[in-house]
Amino acid sequence: MHCQPRLKHEVYIWSKNNQICLICDEATDTAHSICNFCETELPWLMDHCEVCALPLPMAGLTCGQCQRQPPTFKHVATPFTYSFPVDTLISRFKHQARWPLGHLLAHLLGQCLQDRYENAELTRPDCLFPVPMARRRLRERGYNQATMLARWLSQDLDIPCDERVLLRPHETVAQQDLDAKNRKSNLLKAFALAPGAAVKGLHLALVDDVLTTGATANSLARLLIDAGARQVDVYCLARTPKPGT
Known part of the structure; x- marks a missing residue:
């Protein structure tokens, strides 16, 4: 038997x-x-926007988009550009359940964050919040890669992780299938806070795998700031370059 x-x-x-x-x-x-x-x-992110981490030709700059329309989140922290082989590693982790690849990348992200804390480039948040996944998609995939990343980061950095505060009660079209304009409209009222969620006065960090336009992160940051959060940062494995570069 x-x-x-x-x-x-x-x-x-x-x-x-x-x-x-x-x-x-x-x-x-x-x-x-x-x-x-x-x-x-590995494709380590070098010079980038001080706010959204968009790859730029020089250090210490803020990209045009963040100057025109400053996002609600304060900083994006990520170690890599979304290019080979990191793009392949993330895809295999995300879509093929190759969890050791995600664990490895989360550890490298954790090292990057720890260095930035020690160099006073970032301040440690009070709690990590994974970007939520809609119920139907979660049932289909069986796991939320952002939640797994947040758990691993929580262990490496000794920062609490709360998976229950952010909710995604409404089904939406997958963000990767949309352009920048439609990504924003797709996320209207897509997210909610759990009843009784206490975020007032807290410094929080959203955790996700890849930042593309920042629409998802900005929607969640706005939700948290409107609920009284003091600051919202974004931690992710990789940042996509500007289209066409």
Whole structure:
């Protein structure tokens, strides 16, 4: 009699000995399943907008969009541009349940955030809020990748994570299928706060996988600020470049 459940996805054993790099499949002695060469070659975000993290040609600038229409969130913090191989790693984590890839990227994001806290570039938030997923899509996928990222970041950074405050009660078209203008209208009244949610005076950070136009993050930040939150930042794995660049 077999007592172990049958698992659809691969199971990985994470240890600090005899690790295999999840990108190149070569042996590595690092603790987080990525070799030094592959980590160096990842598309690290360099110069970027001080607000939305849009890649820019020079440091210390604010992009034109953020100058014309400042978003409700204060800062976007992300280590990578959404390009190869990070785009592929995120897609496999998100759509194929390759959770070790997401765990690895969350750890690298956590390292980036910790460095910025220590260098006084960012202040630590009071709590992490994952971007919510609509119920039907959650049932189809079986998990919310933003929630998993927020849990891992919470462990690495020792910051509380609350998965119950932000709700997505209404089904909407997937954001990746829409242009920038329609993304904003698609999100009207898409989100809500849980009854009795206490966010007044708090510094909060939204957690998601990728920031594209920032429409989702801005809608959620507006909801939280209107409810009395003091500041809202955004933490994500990667930032897309401006279309056409």
